[in-house]
Amino acid sequence: MTKTITDVICPFCGTLCDDVEVVVSDDGKKLLEVANACVIGTEKFLHSQEPDRVTRPRLRQEDGSWKTVSYEEAADYTAKMLAKAKKPLMYGWSSTNCEAQSIGNEIAEIAKSCCDNTAAVCHGTTLIAVQDIGLPSCTLGEIKNRADRVIFWGCNPAHAHPRHMSRYSIFPRGFFTGKGQMSRKMVVVDPRCTDTAKMADVHLQIQQGHDYELLDALRVALKGEWLPDSVAGIPAEKIREVADIMKSGRFGIIFFGMGVTQSLSKNHNIDAAIALTKDLNEHTKFSIMPMRGHYNVTGSGEVFAWQFGFPYSVDLTRGFARYNPGDSSSVDLLTRGEVDAMFTIGSDPGAHFPISAVKGIAKVDSVCIDPHMTPTSGVSKLHVPVAFNGVECGGNCYRMDNVPIDCRKVVEPPEGMLTDQEFLTMVLDRLKKLKGVA
């Protein structure tokens, strides 16, 4: 006999779908089938069942080979590394639960470390803009029920958040959007004709990196002022047409992604997008929301902000929290060679940082806590595999619209494997002893 578990949360992207169904064996040890999730979510659940999974910590030897060690030895190594380091960097946190993040922050405070999450390479610039001028936002439920104007700016949910459009933003029939897709006008701004752009009523194929100009041009068009013949490769008539679409709606939303956060101008692009949203509110109701990537990067920002006062790139080396992206941010710290120990959890900077920063990881003592083998574990001295959060253990996570949702455990981890929380608690206990903290 098998059991079907309903209302399971998918721990992959910031959409945090909460309608997944999984079939597990009677003893709860094997996960057999996954329904309702997209291909990426399904793969995440099924990969936990791979027979070739690493199930015990491994320490790299002089000759480059791995030696299997116990979790106790791994916790000793980690605590000693953090205790000894002058400027350790504790990075990641976006693929683990808020409970583990909070223990991590306690460790960081004792170790006087720099702490950062994956916003560093995704929506960090958004956070800077929000601190500059605020963020008129809403929840995904409001969008489902009310939004009749949906703008995707520099994001491609068809690939990055595969069920976003079907669950919340385009297709669902909501309270005031009874005709689903027919009730909404969809505009996509992207330098490529992406699979999302192909579905849009209007696609503005912008010249790459010219988002700031186009956002400003839309503000000008809203005010009915003069525009040059073309801005960022888009003809003035088209800009006026989109401005009219936007202001004629009853409730509009701008979703934005890496196209604006990672192009030149960075946080200033988002400043302009938020200012446009503000201007639109003179005509109708408009909101704006970042398309957060990792399923709990939002939660990590919340926990950092709640405990340290800043959402990412926090530097505790002086014994109090400082925040200065560009100085206290991971990529800059690593590229400048300022870090003397690297602790990675729930992310893969080895794959997703520029190679010049990855070299900074390879040079120092390092620990990588991750269920997978990754480029980060490939350049780290210690690899600690743990249970898959959201599959083999539960815990709190935040959806991209800041709604907290509890993830569920659906299957047992392989015999004897620890969760992030359990391993971090072991490290914390040891570090307290080493530092003489009660």
Add this chain to the structure above:
Amino acid sequence: MANSISVNLISGRTIQQGVAIESGKEKPSYRTACGIIEMDPSDLKKLGAWKSTNVKVTSDYGSVVVKAVEATQGPHPGVAFIPMGPWANSVINPNTYSTGMPTFKGTPVKIEVAINEPVLLGIELVQKNCGVIVG
């Protein structure tokens, strides 16, 4: 036909990249999904390269060998796309200009045909670039 062409490189997520990272970054499927460069057909023609030819991509910050494929989300002449991952990150502009965020999108690169050079596996590529000894 030219020996090399210059384009504007961007990187980003694809659904194949998402599936591949969850099924295992040590596997060849990760390379199939992300060790590629999506080019506009007109740019492939300018370069004189067939689809599925290995090419070397070079920027001011490094170089990497990837397989050139025809753009799946085109047309986008003059713009090339490498899915996010170690291949893209071998060449993108790491400067954060004091924001903490590298410039993952909008790096000028040169592309040349490199039929005889292999595309490395993801973990292997990073280890090689970092000079990590593996046993």
